[in-house]
Every structure is written in C-alpha cells, then in structure tokens.
Amino acid sequence: MFSQLKQTAAMTGANLGSLPRRAWIATSMVLSVALVVAVLTGFLSMAKGFEKTLAGAGSASVAIVLGGGTNQEIGSDIPADLIRNLRANRGETGIARDSAGAAIVSREILVPIDVKRLADGVDQTLALRGMDQAGPAVRDGVALSQGRLFAPGSREIVVGARLAGEFAGFGVGDRIRLGSVDWTVVGQFSAGGSAFESEIWADIEAVQSAFDRQGQVQTLRARLESPSSLPPLRATLASAVKTPVAALSEAEFYASQSARTSSLIRLFGWPIALLMAIGATAGALNTMMSSVSDRTVEIATLRTLGFGRLAAFTATWIEAVLLSLVGAAIGAAVSWLVFNGWQASTLGANNTRMAFQLTVTGSVMLQAGLLGLAIGVVGGTLPAFVATRLPLSAALAGRG
Amino acid sequence: MTGTIGKEPYIEIRGVRKGFSFGAEKVAIFSDLSLNIARGDFVAVMGPSGSGKSTLLNMLSGIDRPDSGKVRIGDSHLEQMGESAKAAWRAHNLGIVFQFYNLLPMLNTAQNVELPLLLKPLSRRQRAERVDTVLDLVGLDGRQKQYPASMSGGQQQRVGIARAIVTDPGLLLCDEPTGDLDCKSANDILEMLRLLNRELNKTIVMVTHDPEAAGFARRTLHLNKGEFTEQFQREPEDLAPQPHRDEAMEQGVARQ
Ligand SMILES: Nc1ncnc2c1ncn2[C@@H]1O[C@H](COP(=O)(O)OP(=O)(O)O)[C@@H](O)[C@H]1O
Ligand SMILES: [Mg+2]
Numbered sequence: 001m002f003s004q005l006k007q008t009a010a011m012t013g014a015n016l017g018s019l020p021r022r023a024w025i026a027t028s029m030v031l032s033v034a035l036v037v038a039v040l041t042g043f044l045s046m047a048k049g050f051e052k053t054l055a056g057a058g059s060a061s062v063a064i065v066l067g068g069g070t071n072q073e074i075g076s077d078i079p080a081d082l083i084r085n086l087r088a089n090r091g092e093t094g095i096a097r098d099s100a101g102a103a104i105v106s107r108e109i110l111v112p113i114d115v116k117r118l119a120d121g122v123d124q125t126l127a128l129r130g131m132d133q134a135g136p137a138v139r140d141g142v143a144l145s146q147g148r149l150f151a152p153g154s155r156e157i158v159v160g161a162r163l164a165g166e167f168a169g170f171g172v173g174d175r176i177r178l179g180s181v182d183w184t185v186v187g188q189f190s191a192g193g194s195a196f197e198s199e200i201w202a203d204i205e206a207v208q209s210a211f212d213r214q215g216q217v218q219t220l221r222a223r224l225e226s227p228s229s230l231p232p233l234r235a236t237l238a239s240a241v242k243t244p245v246a247a248l249s250e251a252e253f254y255a256s257q258s259a260r261t262s263s264l265i266r267l268f269g270w271p272i273a274l275l276m277a278i279g280a281t282a283g284a285l286n287t288m289m290s291s292v293s294d295r296t297v298e299i300a301t302l303r304t305l306g307f308g309r310l311a312a313f314t315a316t317w318i319e320a321v322l323l324s325l326v327g328a329a330i331g332a333a334v335s336w337l338v339f340n341g342w343q344a345s346t347l348g349a350n351n352t353r354m355a356f357q358l359t360v361t362g363s364v365m366l367q368a369g370l371l372g373l374a375i376g377v378v379g380g381t382l383p384a385f386v387a388t389r390l391p392l393s394a395a396l397a398g399r400g
Numbered sequence: 401m402t403g404t405i406g407k408e409p410y411i412e413i414r415g416v417r418k419g420f421s422f423g424a425e426k427v428a429i430f431s432d433l434s435l436n437i438a439r440g441d442f443v444a445v446m447g448p449s450g451s452g453k454s455t456l457l458n459m460l461s462g463i464d465r466p467d468s469g470k471v472r473i474g475d476s477h478l479e480q481m482g483e484s485a486k487a488a489w490r491a492h493n494l495g496i497v498f499q500f501y502n503l504l505p506m507l508n509t510a511q512n513v514e515l516p517l518l519l520k521p522l523s524r525r526q527r528a529e530r531v532d533t534v535l536d537l538v539g540l541d542g543r544q545k546q547y548p549a550s551m552s553g554g555q556q557q558r559v560g561i562a563r564a565i566v567t568d569p570g571l572l573l574c575d576e577p578t579g580d581l582d583c584k585s586a587n588d589i590l591e592m593l594r595l596l597n598r599e600l601n602k603t604i605v606m607v608t609h610d611p612e613a614a615g616f617a618r619r620t621l622h623l624n625k626g627e628f629t630e631q632f633q634r635e636p637e638d639l640a641p642q643p644h645r646d647e648a649m650e651q652g653v654a655r656q
Binding site: 002003006007010014017018297298301302303304305306307308309392393397 | 454458461463464483484487488489490491492494496498502504505506507515516518519520521563
C-alpha cells in the first residue's frame, strides 16, 4: 500500500513534470473549465444577489393580504366585503390603529404604464400604484423628499426618487399623461433604495377610475401591532370571508418573490452551464488522451520497472483533476473579481425594473467550482483507464 | 528465490509458440522455441531484423505472454502470472536496459535511478545511498543533479544501467543497449555489462546486431525465422552455474 502511494506520487510527479510539453492543450483545458465555472458563477451570483437584495428588505411588522390563490400582486383580488368587514371590525384584528382608532390599512392596485425614458427615448414599463392615504405608513423607510402626498380622490402623483432623474415630466409641478388622463406631480419620495423607488404612487380611487377598474383592489397592506400579530390577522381574515385570502409578512412576501425569480435564473443557468460542461468534458477527454499518448514511453517504461496499473491510472487521473482544479480556481477567482458587486437589473416582482448586485458567495463559487472539477474527474477517467492498458512493448520499441 | 543449483537452469524457455495477428492475419514468430540459460551466463542474441529478438526479451520480462509453452525464471512461471504479479516480479528480479535509455526527461540522474527503489520498503536515505553507490559503480558519481538532456548518449545509457541494477536484480535484459551509441561509448557500456556479469554475477541477455558487441558475451545465439540456428560459446569453463549472492553488489562495489 505504501509502495502504491510512492509509485503514484512518482508517476504523478513525472506527469506534471512533462506538462510543459503539452502546455497549449493543457492550457486550453484549463481555460474551458474556467469558462464553464465563470458562466455558472455568473448565473448563480445573479440569483444570489437577487435574493440578497430582496431578503431583509421586507418588514416583519407589515402584512400583505392577497386574494385569489396567488402569491403575487398581479392577479390577486381582494373581495369588497372583506374590506367592509375589516373596517367595521372594532375588535382585535392584529392590525395597528392610528390615533383616531382607524386600522392602518391601505388598499392597493398596480397598473403597468409606459413612460418614455430621457436618455434613449425608449418606452419603459413602470408601475403606477394606487393606494390609500395610509400607503406610506405601511412601508418602512418611506419619506417624501419633495412636495406633498397626493390628495384623496385627486389626479395627483408622487414619484419614486429613482424615476425622477431618469424620466421626463416627473418634476414637482409637472403634468404628465398616464393612460388616458393627465396627472399632476405633487411630490417625490425616497424609500431607502428599495424597489418602491421605481414606482409611481397615486390615490387608489383616482387610479381605479382613470384605468376603468372601479372597485377593484388587488392587495391590502396593513401595519401590524407587532410581528407576532400575523396569526390573529389570519384568524380575522378567515372568519371575515369564505374565499381564501392569504396574509404574509412583507418579509415573507419578498422572500417568495425572490425565490421565484432566483430559481428562474438558476433554471436558465444550470442547463447552459451543464451543456458547456459536457462540451468541456469532451475537450478534457481529448486533452488527457493526448497526454497519455504523449507519455506512452514514460508510462510503459515505469510499468516495465514494476510500477503498477493503479499508479498509471491514478497519476493520469490526478493530472486531469489538477488541471480542472486550476481551471475552476481561475474561473472562480476571475468571476469573483469581475462579477461580485456588479450592478444588474431585472424585471422585479411587478413587471417593473429592479436593480440588484451580483453576489459571488462561497457557496456560489463552491457549486461552480465543483462542476468545473467534475469536468476533470469525468473527462480524465477514460484516458486514465487507457493509460493502464498501454502495451508495455511500446517502451522497448523505441523513442515513441 | 534461488533456483536449484546445478540441476535446473536459471532460465528455461520450453516449447514456446508466439504470434501476432494483423487484423485477420496471424503471423507466427515462434512455433516451438526452447532455450536454457544458466545463472551467471551472459548471452548475446543476434539475428536479422524482425526475427523475434525483441519478442524473446519481452517474454523474458513478462511484457509479452507466449501463446503456449513455458517461460520460467528462477521459481517464477511467467506464463502463469497475472499482470500485477509480473510487475511485482519485475520490480524485484529484473533490470532492463533500453536501446534509447528511456530515462524520464523531467527527472535528474538521481531521480531516474531512484525510480525502481520506490517500489521497495526503503527510507529516503537508504534510497539515496543505493543511488549513490550505483552511480559510483557506473562512473557517474557527482552527476546526481544532472538532467538527461544535458548528457551524452553514453552517459545516459550508464544512467540506464544504474537504474537497471539499483535494486540488485539477478537478471539484466538489454535490447540493443549500444544500438544508438558511437563506438567508444558502446565499448564502455559493453565493458560495464561484462563487469556486472563477471564481478556481480548478473545473468545478462543482450540483443544486438553488432558482432563486436556480441563478443563481450560468453555465449552468442543466432535467431532466424523463429529458431536458434547457431551457437557460439566462449570460455565454456565459466558457464558452470554459480549461486546468486545478494551481497554480491556491495562486495563488487567494495572491490572498486
Ligand atoms: N506488439 C506487436 N504486434 C504485432 N506485431 C509485432 C509486435 N511486436 C513484434 N511484432 C512483429 O513480430 C516480428 C518480430 O518482431 P521483433 O521481436 O521486434 O523483431 P526484432 O527485434 O528481431 O527485430 C516482427 O515482424 C514484428 O513486426
Ligand atoms: Mg528489436
């Protein structure tokens, strides 16, 4: 056994010592592994960055109520009698109340609208959100940076800080046509860099009438008395209506949103990376086959000296694994340097643009690195086997 | 390990048949080959190209397997042994000297010579001592760190011989060991083989096409169309089998 280790170490050493002879093809294998690792790292870090941006963005003391068996705002529908019921309920609902004793709840509806961007004149889809006056109060970190909030029932809008600079007609006092009616910009708000800063807010009833959606409410947002008030709210909802409605904390809601998008990114990324990995494995196989043929005389010579087949197999295999390990390390290092912190944007939960940063974490690099390593492990196996089957007479036959 | 002295020859090839197939066609090299070699003999095998000289050596080293017949060396019946058993047997009993030296170019002299010792339970220091001893024996002391590419053919072949004898095997197989060397270097190498045979009692089987080289052997066999056609023997009185002594090499070195 000890002899096997020494044999393998010696054969591996000789292998690696002969690598300069095969510098080009070995480099091509390393680079193709690095490329696969970089591509997978790119996708995974995108998914991870998306999750990170949304995770922690949500509050545990804000509840979102969705109806109609969906976990997205689009497609959700809140029955009118639920809203009447909640307003009439003077008991313990789990919802915080303002100084006047009214539940802090906002009825909300989202309408996608097209607005021309300043920089390139291209139409962008933005989210116009109709809400009650309590809307800003059921969101953490929202503050008016200019002007005032829209007045109830009026065709006034406040725009998110991120949009104000990017689109024409969003200055306070400007008039802008959204849908078929004109609106007056009365204020701008910041929201701590969250996705809300990409939204336009207006009074819910004004939005309902402007877009012909009278009476339609997609979601309710409520401020909870405390994070532990979610179960009482759920109980209240269950007794208020027969149709199923779901109440999630804002944190839970964002997590479920990011899970959909990030798993979509992964669903794209993995097959692409796997296809590339299959190609790279074929390349690795080719590289290692030529390595074996390049070392035929050396392998056969050592075998005639009494070195075993196991050593011939292992040494060849280790070469493949080491090359792919180097490739994986290069791929991971380069993608960490290039991708980590890279700003990207995607369509967010409500069909709106959402900015986030690619995040190359240890687990991302580990997954991508293991795929890269697998290329060498798999691609090196057959050549390693071939190395054990070389005719030894090749060593005696001459220069090879 | 030591065969019965006097009764059985050290090497016995009996009724060996061996052929190679080229696609569907089967080409017979040997149909019924027999040969005895005593311990301590130095046999030169000559013959035209393609007559089967290398195939004969390959069967003696266990690299090729006879189609039928027996190849016994000492107590080992090579035709019955599996690959790993033969590899282990080679590691302990056999040294091979190649025409093109077959040194590993990325290893220096000492590392090349050390290779066969890696198969033995020896410490690093013991290995280094053995390597130094044999390098001294082949006249390459002080060149431990030199790489093959920077050495002449004759020097490289001396490294090859050092590697072949570093485990102190009883048998040396040499396939055209001087085939790629100039006259002077060839002579040095042949002298060295003769010394190994005389002083260290190595049994040597050497393939050569050079009659002068064959002149260094005790016995010359001519192989033609798969059969031994001629024998020439020198110093018949020297051919009596001698016991193989494990300490022979150390004594030989001591005598230097
Ligand atoms: N591994 C092999 N496969 C097929 N044919 C072989 C092989 N080894 C040797 N031969 C054939 O066997 C014959 C004898 O070869 P060899 O023993 O190398 O001859 P020599 O060494 O006397 O020149 C040649 O015709 C050669 O082509
Ligand atoms: Mg030959």
